[in-house]
Amino acid sequence: MAAGENGIIRVGVIGGGQLARMMVPPAIHLGLRIGVLAESAGMSAERAADAVGDYRDPETVYAFAETVDVVTFDHEHVPQPILRELEARGVAVHPRPDALQYAQDKILMRQRLDALGVPVPAWAAVADERELQEFVEAHGGRAVVKTARGGYDGKGVRVVSRADEVRDWFTALAEDGRGGHLLVEELVDFTRELAQLVARRPSGETRAWPLVETVQRDGVCAEVIAPAPFDDPATADEAERIARAIAEGVGATGVLAVEMFETRDGRVLVNELAMRPHNSGHFSIEGSVTSQFEQHLRAVADLPLGDTAMTAPAAVMINVLGGPTEGPMPVRYAEALAAHPRAKVHSYDKLPRPGRKVGHVTVTGEDPAAVLAEARAAAALFD
Amino acid sequence: MAAGENGIIRVGVIGGGQLARMMVPPAIHLGLRIGVLAESAGMSAERAADAVGDYRDPETVYAFAETVDVVTFDHEHVPQPILRELEARGVAVHPRPDALQYAQDKILMRQRLDALGVPVPAWAAVADERELQEFVEAHGGRAVVKTARGGYDGKGVRVVSRADEVRDWFTALAEDGRGGHLLVEELVDFTRELAQLVARRPSGETRAWPLVETVQRDGVCAEVIAPAPFDDPATADEAERIARAIAEGVGATGVLAVEMFETRDGRVLVNELAMRPHNSGHFSIEGSVTSQFEQHLRAVADLPLGDTAMTAPAAVMINVLGGPTEGPMPVRYAEALAAHPRAKVHSYDKLPRPGRKVGHVTVTGEDPAAVLAEARAAAALFD
CATH class of the missing domain: 3.30.1490.20 (ATP-grasp fold, A domain)
Structure with a gap:
């Protein structure tokens, strides 16, 4: 699969949200063809959406799969019977249904993590x-x-x-x-939340990004600080060991995000899994040599993975939740881009709605405190 | 124009080559809509091409212009009468025909540079x-x-x-x-060739990238070293002064590339102008806080410009000329990506042809010599 027919590799993404949208730029740079099966017209990944349809309808999914070399996902909601039928028909699906089931069912996930000896609440x-x-x-x-x-x-x-x-x-x-x-x-008495992202190819190669700290508000990711500041680097080593053990143990392919709690006594406990690019990895677009979106494409196409080192000592990502009341984020560009020329502003081309993830802002730099302050100031201009 | 109707900004690019193609990723990230008028189906910017037609045909261009808020270019070949009619119809065109004529006609350009007092051969x-x-x-x-x-x-x-x-x-x-x-x-007795890129908004804001060294082979850009190594920083200051004077003097909007000769006696002489993103600026995708492609979109939409600082002390871009005989660049990914996980590989999705620009490789890092060696080694795997 490393090079499809005539050297052209076609990746199909089921789901038309911002995760699919953000896979398009690295697909363009790498010269991979990307197609998106969006739930409806006008979704965030509209640029690449060459099919619109219901991912719960088997025939819609099978027809889409015939146009690509590998199927992957913007979300975890495609029913298992459809995924297993795709594999039975010889379609490459990554992550595979055997792995994806653990991201689809939290009870199955807990059972599997227990069996793997991974610390959980x-x-x-x-x-x-x-x-x-x-x-x-x-x-x-x-x-x-x-x-x-x-x-x-x-x-x-x-x-x-x-x-x-x-x-x-x-x-x-x-x-x-x-x-x-x-x-x-x-109810875990945690000091903060962390996320460890790894990517894994079908052939087994696995690479981990630096551990990040995530700040949630009302259950929604608000801020990500990369790398997570640490007094004791052993915690980061332990988080990476856990994420690699899970990726290997469940046979994950593509990006795997492991959300964790750090407890007062310095342990890390696994909270949730996601088997796709994840909000905690958006910083990597500018902050890593290889972004999670590029890496996900490389991984599901079984291409060699890229370096995950930071491009700067610090990167901070702030979500824009809700967005400007008067329209999509560009209505504020005259003000926001002028005030923050170093900020990288991402708009998902979504209309504002309270609490909705409509975009994010990333700043990279030398000094973590300055980077955090600038990212917050830039994102605040879209409130 | 900073925010079009309903806050949606639509940029139309005439020409479907790799320059248009590489404008698509920043358009996606910024949430701008981008349309491309490609000369033929199957061109490099196919992903975004929602119109195919001849840029020399007035009605084709006028119809395309009606679908966007601002028209810009992948090349300088659209005839002046068509551009002037677009402006007469109230269409925003950047660069404007009054500026673009100097990139279209080298004699007009020489006359104008003389009038501006810019040093030329x-x-x-x-x-x-x-x-x-x-x-x-x-x-x-x-x-x-x-x-x-x-x-x-x-x-x-x-x-x-x-x-x-x-x-x-x-x-x-x-x-x-x-x-x-x-x-x-x-025939200038030059020691090396340099390129100074600047971007300018209609409202006048101008930003310059660091001066770069370009290495040509058979008249085609082969390598770009950013920033250009210098014993005397005065040369870089002079190059930036010249490029800003030209941008202002001709009323350039969008990216302006000024190709220069450095002479044995330490002067810089202007060789050529291009009023669009330029091969000498491809390094900026990873090497600058704001890439030339993002900046071009911001400039032609009259949005505030982004920071042009380097993201690392050194960046080197090597063109892939010709490409693998057996197909497009991804046929070599299994080998090349494995050998060079830090290299950023760009394929324009073009079939190989001797001397054709089919992609490029960029490496960034601390040590200029190591970065150059790695970029060359990675690019060589696509020969």
């Missing part, structure tokens, strides 16, 4: 309010409840002290007919 | 072999003859010792009916 799969209440009482009277499937950016996550606070979720599971469980986890 | 516009022979004899028995229009990459340039060596060009000029002249210049 105490957890249980609970089938009803009684089981949930037992867990809550055994873990200090409060816990985090998550739906196993479909959550993102704080959706599908609640902190509860009483089991009846997620009665609606149990009701929905019962009505689903397939039965099922909720995931409950101890 | 001795030159004359010659109407026949007798006038040319007089110039040659007055300048040491050899001189450089150029067609005023249409030359690029060494085409339309000959070194002669006798006037009859360009008899075919005089014959063609006579048959053209409009009459006309050839440009003849002294």
